[in-house]
Amino acid sequence: MSRSSTSVPLDPSVDILISASRIHRRINVLAEQINQDFAGKEVVLVALLNGTVIFLADLIRRISLPLRLDFMGVSSYGSGTESGTLIFTKELRLDVRHRHVLVVDDILDTGKTLNAVLERLRRLQPASLKTCVLLDKPERRSGSLQADYVGFSIPNQFVVGYGLDYDERYRNLPYIGVLKNPPPAE
Ligand code: IMP
Ligand code: MG
Numbered sequence: 001m002s003r004s005s006t007s008v009p010l011d012p013s014v015d016i017l018i019s020a021s022r023i024h025r026r027i028n029v030l031a032e033q034i035n036q037d038f039a040g041k042e043v044v045l046v047a048l049l050n051g052t053v054i055f056l057a058d059l060i061r062r063i064s065l066p067l068r069l070d071f072m073g074v075s076s077y078g079s080g081t082e083s084g085t086l087i088f089t090k091e092l093r094l095d096v097r098h099r100h101v102l103v104v105d106d107i108l109d110t111g112k113t114l115n116a117v118l119e120r121l122r123r124l125q126p127a128s129l130k131t132c133v134l135l136d137k138p139e140r141r142s143g144s145l146q147a148d149y150v151g152f153s154i155p156n157q158f159v160v161g162y163g164l165d166y167d168e169r170y171r172n173l174p175y176i177g178v179l180k181n182p183p184p185a186e
Contacts (some may be wrong), residue, residue, distance in 0.1 A: 008083045014170065014177035017159060017171050018152055023059065023176065025136075026151050029060030030132065033149060034102070037130075042066040043127075048117060049073040049090060051106035054163035054171070055134045057152075059104065070094040072120075074113055092124075100125040106163050107135040111145040118145075135159065135176070154177075 011169060042065065047056045049071050058069065065106050073090030101121060108114055121129055132146075132149035139156040161173030170177075 011147040011170065011173060011177070013180050014160060014173065015180060016177050017154065017157070018162075019168070020162075020174040023151070026052055027055070027058050028062055030149050030151060031059055034132070035064050037163050038065050038100060038102070041070070043098045044068045044070060044094055044096050044101050044118075046092065046096070046121065047071050047104045047106060048106070049115070050075075051171070052104050055106060059132075061168055070096075072117060074117060086113060088120075090147055090160045092121075096121065096124050096126045098125065098127045100128045101128075101145075102128070103131045104131070105131070105133045105147075107137065107159070108133040108145070108147050109137050109140050109149075112140045112142065114147070115143065115145055125177060133160070137171065 010056040024178040033137075035147045043063075044066055045056075045060065047053075049156070050073075060069065065072055070092050071090055073088060074086055076086050080134065103117060103121065105114055105117075108131075114133075115131050118129065118131070134151040135148045136147060137156055138153060157178045158166065159176050159178055160170035161176045163171055164176065165171045166179060170179075
């Protein structure tokens, strides 16, 4: 995995919160836990678009289980922190009935997104349903939802990079950072 180096351009409007090397070390640990917990089983990994793509690419290359990959597109109106009305922009293609499903998302914030996805998946009667998120902002949670695998628990700050966006920007930063001028609360 590539490490952050001095050649990486630092975005002047973003303060680094979690470096690329810390992210990669943590993903190694998460993948090892998943490998152990699902040993002997085939997993259907359901990744939520779009923010998960970078995390997903690094995570699945550390998973040594038989694995099938599918995507669900979930998006909320607005570009800031509040998830308003959720729309499903892409539905699952794989049949997950009686399968071991691991949902992967970038960040668990209020929990609205993951709750809606889990409700949808439960109706499809998977054998088991677990969740893995890179980031968790527990302060913002509106219900009692907790992810089974969490990369980092972070304070209530708006973060970008490593797949996470603000208005579709900053996804390509190799680290997770905090916007110096955060978006106004919606
Ligand atoms: P939730 O439905 O409130 O849990 O929000 C989850 C979704 O909101 C994530 O999948 C992200 O797309 C977005 N989100 C929440 N917090 C942040 C953040 O700090 N930076 C970027 N996107 C965020
Ligand atoms: Mg987003």
